[in-house]
Amino acid sequence: MHLTVEQTYPASVEDVAAMLADVSFIRWRAERTAGAGTVDQADVDADAEGGFTVIVRRTLPNDQIPTQARPFVGARLEVRQAEVWEAAANDRRVGTVALEITGAPVRLTGTVALVPLPDGGTRQVYSGEVRATVPLFASVVEQATVGTVRATLTAEELAGRDWLAGAR
Numbered sequence: 168m169h170l171t172v173e174q175t176y177p178a179s180v181e182d183v184a185a186m187l188a189d190v191s192f193i194r195w196r197a198e199r200t201a202g203a204g205t206v207d208q209a210d211v212d213a214d215a216e217g218g219f220t221v222i223v224r225r226t227l228p229n230d231q232i233p234t235q236a237r238p239f240v241g242a243r244l245e246v247r248q249a250e251v252w253e254a255a256a257n258d259r260r261v262g263t264v265a266l267e268i269t270g271a272p273v274r275l276t277g278t279v280a281l282v283p284l285p286d287g288g289t290r291q292v293y294s295g296e297v298r299a300t301v302p303l304f305a306s307v308v309e310q311a312t313v314g315t316v317r318a319t320l321t322a323e324e325l326a327g328r329d330w331l332a333g334a335r
Contacts, residue, residue: 205225209223
């Protein structure tokens, strides 16, 4: 199932990229949007060319997936997310994203981009495919996952806006 989510920030691509590469922000954002779960890992690794990799691992209750699929995943979900960002080019940033819910099994793979807006702000665009391999319930699980990912990205956008406004 295809997923596209657009976010906007009142800051330049450079400032948004710096925020997304800040491990303090990554942990703060993850803790704010983890719901009743826990943040088990939040790391950022920069490379010499200006790219960076973000790894976040969370544990969440299984109440975010359909009841029919819960027997396949257990009481808790381990969510692992990785974003690999390339160095800036032409006032833009692009990268790849992978999100996996272990035990579900559900996986999202796709791209992410930071694009400058005419007003000096930035649009962040996630585009990817959600795939579930749960027997009989794959489409239900994919739909629920898309809804959860959308809600999480909306919460992350709000957290990013707060961070850029000075909240810590």
